[in-house]
Amino acid sequence: MSAPFKGIISYPVTPFDKATGRVDLPAVRGLIDRLVERGSHGIAPLGSTGESAYLDDTEWDAVAEASIQQVGKRLPVIVGISDLTTRNAVRKAKFAEAAGADAVMVLPVSYWKLSDDEIFRHYATISQAVGVPIMVYNNPATSGVDMKPELIVRIVKDIENATMVKESSGDIQRMHTLRQLSDGGIPFFNGSNPLALEAFAAGAIGWCTAAPNLIPDWPLALYDTCTAGDLDRARDVFYAQLPILRFILQGGLPTTIKAGLGLRGFEAGVPRAPLLGLGAEGVQTLQALLKAIDARPQPGRN
Amino acid sequence: MSAPFKGIISYPVTPFDKATGRVDLPAVRGLIDRLVERGSHGIAPLGSTGESAYLDDTEWDAVAEASIQQVGKRLPVIVGISDLTTRNAVRKAKFAEAAGADAVMVLPVSYWKLSDDEIFRHYATISQAVGVPIMVYNNPATSGVDMKPELIVRIVKDIENATMVKESSGDIQRMHTLRQLSDGGIPFFNGSNPLALEAFAAGAIGWCTAAPNLIPDWPLALYDTCTAGDLDRARDVFYAQLPILRFILQGGLPTTIKAGLGLRGFEAGVPRAPLLGLGAEGVQTLQALLKAIDARPQPGRN
Amino acid sequence: MSAPFKGIISYPVTPFDKATGRVDLPAVRGLIDRLVERGSHGIAPLGSTGESAYLDDTEWDAVAEASIQQVGKRLPVIVGISDLTTRNAVRKAKFAEAAGADAVMVLPVSYWKLSDDEIFRHYATISQAVGVPIMVYNNPATSGVDMKPELIVRIVKDIENATMVKESSGDIQRMHTLRQLSDGGIPFFNGSNPLALEAFAAGAIGWCTAAPNLIPDWPLALYDTCTAGDLDRARDVFYAQLPILRFILQGGLPTTIKAGLGLRGFEAGVPRAPLLGLGAEGVQTLQALLKAIDARPQPGRN
């Protein structure tokens, strides 16, 4: 098994027009440029942060297409696919592939709880429909589906295009078990922001995160220090950004990242109802956190 | 506060054509007739059991319309509304009202966790858009949203059309608290099958359940014995049906009810992928459970 | 299987001398008299409420002996046995039997988690050492041991003196399963105060509670209305006492009951450190709750 990319994979939000609430495609493109230029190793549109669950199919297709075009092969693009029905997940995966995606990141979501066999069939059906690599994505807090490492390993071993994993449960023991069950053979990314340091310690090859929207240098510096095996500097770099990582997670990523982009001078609107924008107090806290980290010496990349 | 109906509210499943996977509207109508004729006090299409989360908008509209028409004012119809966006929840609620629904049952669902204010605004926006009563529906296991009694009471007190509650958390203490916080003033239904006896003991005015698809007399008999205050007979009637209530819940309601309807001679197809139909072993168990309860003397209604 | 008693089983607290912190044996005897005279169906000293976990062996023996003597065969006495080692649990059970206990209520407690086999052996060893009936007691919140119904049924079926159960998990489904697994053959008591109504609805033959220390008539009235099968009156009687039942549980039974006894004019001291006595605000709330229930018409027993 190998992954076609590694490092810091950045999630753009999906900007909405403040007046109409519609997807703001020029802003989608602008944000993609911003992320590419500031140094990510990959771009993952339509993830949890991208509010893909709140878009209708027409909107989803438009964002996928615009994002892939705008990256323009400068970096790998991994498109998020999370849909309640296998039918529509397949449709989206095929659309993404046709539009030029380098990989798809598939998150099974549930209304009724899914059995392991149901989840396995979901991945198998998608794999048969496309030719790009699939990142098996576990994120029980948002999706309501919790894939244990044993199931993930079974999926990666038995389903052709499933070649890498993203673990967002926040439980480091899941990563240990993934590694043990596969003798280190399955490449895995971390998707839990406050676990970034320890996930690299445990052997993650990358970190999928929305943080680069606000503080692009810091996740990169953590990756660099960890791959250099420099634990002491990695720890410093991690604790410097941890308050922001926690804040953006606790407040909901679309909510906090959109507010933070506003503070950074990039208008991305507010999340779609029932989600609310970040309240005044939250904005103030976030502003203080950004100011504090900006005041530090640049993390200095290797 | 008062509810415009009480008693046993039956959930139809949404039958799919076995060959095409499309919604089978004639079977939708046939199942409605079956439920009405066998004695429910209300019909609730497009609930969790109705796989509404797995339908696209066109399908959803068609099922809502066909169901309401087919009931034809013989019983109250409560249409389930669960949508990730407030925008589409409003659209569905207005559609249901226009089609003749007597009430809507609104379940907030989440991808990103919702704050109390976000949930409140969701209900308020829907209430402003329609004129029919709203049943505030809590079902954390499927929806990912857990509304505490304090929030539910706030919603019912402050939002005009929100006049009744359905509690499906399965935690009897929630019902106690609802009653205490409102001095018994908020009518509530139970939505947790294995809690049916105790919910009536605690003061529920009704039970929303998919069980009438398979054993219509037994839920009615439980309601009758409980409203008659006859605890000993209620207990017998409850324990007689409990094995089936537990089985249909544990296996997932659409999955088990569709299999059970097949055993009862009514073809409803299988749930939509990624959901799988009930396996052979499960069908055998269900058949044995149905045979056992059919062998009992009719529960005899008051 | 049958139980040698049923109905309302009252837990006395263990009074301590305010000045010295030592067990106050005259107060132990006084409280026993108080409970017997006001109408319980059984007395259970040295339960969770009796702070048995905080007594050294000498104290424990003295309380057991004084309690049994003072009841003086007026009512059945069930002595609580909860000890980390099987060795000392056996010692206590034999002591209680020799002192005249009618039964022992055995709660396995854990530091290291216990396997089912370890729990089974614990009960078997105690059973071999005594000739009195054993009540199998499940209370995961205090003991750290959670015995599933399957294990409880195995214990009752295979261990000679284990003939009845007390379920204090607060999960009504546990009682359903106990009944189903034994075809109703295992008599069970409820030990969760806020579940008292529903436990009787589900078939509990009794309720073990500290509430009679403060409001002796109300638990008895709930038992009477439930055994009479009068659900409507039972519901009224239950909701009248529920605020007190919740208060005493949430604040910790020794803490709140000792404070309440003080308000009732009976000095029982405060719990042993690290437990603190009830704070001033709590005392005020409890006083208001007692005043409110005292203002109601007597529940009137059948």
Add this chain to the structure above:
Amino acid sequence: MSAPFKGIISYPVTPFDKATGRVDLPAVRGLIDRLVERGSHGIAPLGSTGESAYLDDTEWDAVAEASIQQVGKRLPVIVGISDLTTRNAVRKAKFAEAAGADAVMVLPVSYWKLSDDEIFRHYATISQAVGVPIMVYNNPATSGVDMKPELIVRIVKDIENATMVKESSGDIQRMHTLRQLSDGGIPFFNGSNPLALEAFAAGAIGWCTAAPNLIPDWPLALYDTCTAGDLDRARDVFYAQLPILRFILQGGLPTTIKAGLGLRGFEAGVPRAPLLGLGAEGVQTLQALLKAIDARPQPGRN
């Protein structure tokens, strides 16, 4: 704040005589020597692994005294204090200090849940009674008490002798919060074996573990590589020992360590009932795990 020691703190088990079940004091001394000679940085008798919860007071005193004497100032000794009553916790702490302990490790345990104020008072009372440093120890899984970082920081800041922390919840975020709340000023040890690598990454100054009873070189090598900041070697060393770390935790430390000591040729008996010794299948698994790690090249210490 500073800690008077750091690194690998080893827990001895408390050996019992196989025939009599009594504490085997010569074996206590033999095991102490074994641990000291093989390279720990400190010895912590009467911890969870030492079954202190299952010893009576006389036994506890004897083990404390023998252990401290046998270490004979070759290494720091930290004596575990976990008692349900503050009174007996104070007695034990004073005994340990008088016997020459360098520090005490205090774990609050609960039958009735403890409030923050009750926990705080417990520590404060012990601190007033002794002059040695107190390690504030959080281990919710065994003790039933979960001290949040906010409370731990309050205890360390306000109580004189409380100068260091041991976190055994297994949740790395607790360590992050401890560090953030104290600006890195509170020294903390890790007590969760499968978290050892990540805890060092997060800044733990030591690891309290029973693993040195069986594989003394490997925990030391992890500490050495982590303090050297060599992440890649640390990761290798960690994954090599992880299967054993998980096995000894899942099976219960006294149970598995005693079985493992037997396999290593040191007779320590079995844990005290209701705990059972490790079953035949478990012994076989453990033997295979030990064989596998013994077959690796020595981890080579810096």
